[in-house]
Amino acid sequence: MRLSGWGNYPIIDAGSHSPQSIIDVSACLLNKNALIPRGLGRSYGDSSLAPQILSTLSLNHFIAFDATTGVLTCEAGVSLADILSTFVPKGWFLPVTPGTKFVTVGGAIASDVHGKNHHVDGSFSDHVHSFQLIIADGSGIECSRILHPELFHATCGGMGLTGVIVSATIALKRVQSAYIDETVIKAKNLEEVFNLFEEHQASTYSVAWIDCLSSGEFLGRSLLMLGEHAKEGGLIARKKKRLTIPFNMPSLLLNQYSISAFNALYYHKQREQVAERRVHYDSYFYPLDCLHHWNRLYGKNGFTQYQFVLPKSAGLEGMTAVLKEIAASKRGSFLSILKAFGPGNKNYLSFPMEGYTLALDFKIALGLFDLLDKLDSIVLHYGGRIYLTKDVRMPELIFKQSYTKWPDFVKIRTQYGADKQFHSLQSSRLGL
Amino acid sequence: MVKNILIIGATSAIAETVAREYATQGHKLYLIARNEPRLTTIAADLRIRGAADVVVATMNVSNFSTHHSVIEKAYVALNTIDIVLIAYGALPDQKALEKSAENTVESCNTNALSVISFLTILANRFEEQSRGTIAVITSVAGDRGRHSNYVYGASKAMISVFLQGLRNRLHHSQVHVLDIKPGFVDTPMTAHIKKGGPLWAQPEAVAKDIVKSIENKKDILYTPFFWRYIMLIIRSIPEAMFKRGKL
Incomplete structure (x- = not known):
């Protein structure tokens, strides 16, 4: 069968085994060649x-x-x-x-x-x-x-x-409730959003949407979204109707102009500096899940998400270096997400470490991997690493230097x- | 109100998904199947999902002499039964059956006669209680005999015709009889077939249709709905033309 990850790149032909019970799994392993769950x-x-x-x-x-x-x-x-x-x-x-x-x-x-x-x-x-x-x-x-x-x-x-x-x-x-009390705060650049993360570290949930195409004094302008579980609102696990992207969209649809326009609209949609509202957990945590097959927006060549973390010590300087490189490349990411991590754990290959992580989507296109190689060296320079769950192209050397x-x-x-x-x-x- | 639901062939993918719907609604389930460890796994799952109670019983449906006592036991446990769903069936290898009269008869025994046996016993019970739903999963394959699958199709057709008559009979006792005709469903039964394309449905979608049709007292359910039209076309092809094809 034809298989790919969520990025639709690469697409391969693979054999598939579907054990029906836990006991079947053992049988499956004893009879098969190398595989991956x-x-x-x-x-x-x-x-x-x-x-x-x-x-x-x-x-x-x-x-x-x-x-x-x-x-x-x-x-x-x-x-x-x-x-x-x-x-x-x-x-x-x-x-x-x-x-x-x-x-x-x-x-x-x-x-x-x-x-x-x-x-x-x-x-x-x-x-x-x-x-x-x-x-x-x-x-x-x-x-x-x-x-x-x-x-x-x-x-x-x-x-x-x-x-x-x-x-x-x-x-x-x-x-107590299926709802989240959300607070959205505007930040006009990276420094501001970094400070806001520090200021709101007691908040249970926090994440920032970041406009990775803005530059100069607005480099890294963002919307910081904070959340707390509401006390009221009921416990309904609402099932929203899902829209489906029926087929791969032309990949030209997402280009620096359309993304730039979207980002500007999204940033300015909120007039106030701080906005508060109560939203269902489904729209707070899973805004994209209601768009079935949203990965098809990136066209038939697929896309990749580049997510890295920089240790706290690298701070603003490291993140600025990465964002500058991306803004200069004009390869806009439709969705860019910034988040402050707490300390990592003892697992050998777990991704998080105390610091800041940024996730960017890029459609697969000529020259993209050269840009990502450049980003790799910045990430490595500042002592960071790349999330294996999103990765599709990291060189062995970068992996072994960053996952020690x-x-x-x-x-x-x-x-x-x-x-x-x-x-x-x-x-x-x-x-x- | 808590309903008592009996499912025969409860480890089949569609049956299990239907059972999950009913468990979430807090009903009581009595599950019959052959594979005991799988039944135990499913029962634990359904309890956590919210079933008021789950009772399991194992049997081999080909063992006709046990049918009476199996149903008897279910009635002892549940007292009354609001819904019965017969969901088992085995997709035989048509080519292999063509070489063996014995295996062909055996396949018909499992897919048709054992179901007829259960229906005969259950019909009398339901007639007596004058309410409830008898639902059976047959197949679109029963709508027309085809070169590639006619033994299975004939078994399913037999049940469908039986259900028509039963529906007619039990209508006068306010008993609802539902014939469920799924098209291609992505389940372990069809695991060996190459899948993909718009005709293949997930068991979840089929289960939702079944629960809705039981609620609405529908007579015949094609699921997903478009199979009604596909089969309409397939049924209306003249035999003289149909026999030349290789469907």
């Missing part, structure tokens, strides 16, 4: 691509739920959307959620995803109590911070390269025989 395929690049994939989508059952503590055990193919629609009406919410609810629990752990509350609550795996991993020889291993801690930390953020996560126990968090715990990761992979069984296009490219 895959959930909903929302990683952007080639991390869920391989000649053979193992789909976890049939492992979609809840196993146990403690209604007093909110501790949920479920199979790894359960989607965050399913968790929300089942548990929001009961007064529970995800402890951490990325910008789409169409990811599986297994994928969220393997990518160790983060959300708008990283600066207070850490990343997804920080709320995972334990999980069951089927390793290369088909046996199941229960992993937690106490049981097989090194395998636990290699698997969280480990991009599916240690084994197949088949079930997990995670802690949901109590909410990679030798330990490789050691654990070898120890559990994973180096013979689990490979993705990405892992081969990165020399793992």
Whole structure:
């Protein structure tokens, strides 16, 4: 079957296996060549691509739920959307959620995803109590911070390269309402938004939309969006009607002029310096989920998201250097998101570290990878790194210089025989 | 009001998705299937989703002599049954059946006669209680015999005709009889077929249609809806022309 990541680049032909139960997963591993587990395929690049994939989508059952503590055990193919629609009406919410609810629990752990509350609550795996991993020889291993801690930390953020996560126990968090009280603050440049992030670090959720085509004194003008769970509004897991982008749009649709115009409109839509409103969690956390197949907006050649983090020490200077390079390239990103991270965790390959992260979408086009190579060297210079879940082209050398715990990761992979069984296009490219 | 729902073939992908809809609405479910570990997994899941209660029972539907006692047990557990959904079926390899009369009969036993057996037992119960819905998943394949799939099609057609008569009979007892005819659905039963394209539906969409049609007391459901028109065209092709084709 034809497969790609969310970026629709690259598109490959792959064999697919869909085990119907956890026991089937072991059987599948014993009979097959090297493969990579895959959930909903929302990683952007080639991390869920391989000649053979193992789909976890049939492992979609809840196993146990403690209604007093909110501790949920479920199979790894359960989607965050399913968790929300089942548990929001009961007064529970995800402890951490990325910008789409169409990811599986297994994928969220393997990518160790983060959300708008990283600066207070850490990343997804920080709320995972334990999980069951089927390793290369088909046996199941229960992993937690106490049981097989090194395998636990290699698997969280480990991009599916240690084994197949088949079930997990995670802690949901109590909410009184399905609504979020949102505050949007305008920032006229990068310095201003940096200061605002510092000022509002007590806010549960924070993220900034940034206009990456503005330059000069307005370089990095942004809208900082803060959020707190509302106390009222009801617990309805509203299901919005989804619009579908029916086919790939002409890629010329998104160019520096259209993006620049959109950015200006979006920035000036809000007249006040500070605006407050109450919004449903669905529109607050997942604005793009209501646009089914929005990845088709970038045309048939696909797109990539370049997301990097710079340590706090690099601060304004590093981010300015990157933004200047992008503004000069005139390759506008339709959606650019800036976020302040709290401290990272102990996982070997997890992306977040204390500092600032910026995510930019670029359509695949001639010369793009040259620009990204240039950005790589700036990121590396300031001691930052690139998010593997979004990556489709990072050179091995950049990876190994920025993810310094990679030798330990490789050691654990070898120890559990994973180096013979689990490979993705990405892992081969990165020399793992 | 909490409804009592019996599902036979509860581990089939469509049945499980229907069960999730009912669990979310807080109803009580009695699930019958062959594979016990899978039933246990599904039952735990449905309880968490909100089912008032979930009871499971295992059986092999080809074992006709057990049909009476299986239904009897379900009635003992549930007291009354508001909705029964018969959802099992096996997609046979047509080419292989052509070589074996034995296997052809066996396939018809599973896909048609065992269902007829259940329906006969259930019809009397429902007639007695004078309310409720009997819903059966058949197939668009039953609408016309085709070169590539006629043993399966004939079994499904037999049920569809049986249901027509049953609907007529039970109408006078206020019992609703629904014939569900799905087109191509992306499930493990069709895992070996190359998929993609606009004709393939996800079980979630089909399940939503089923729940709605039970609610609205529809007689025949084509799901997704466009299969009604596709089959209308396929049925109206003259036999003299149809037999030359390779559908």
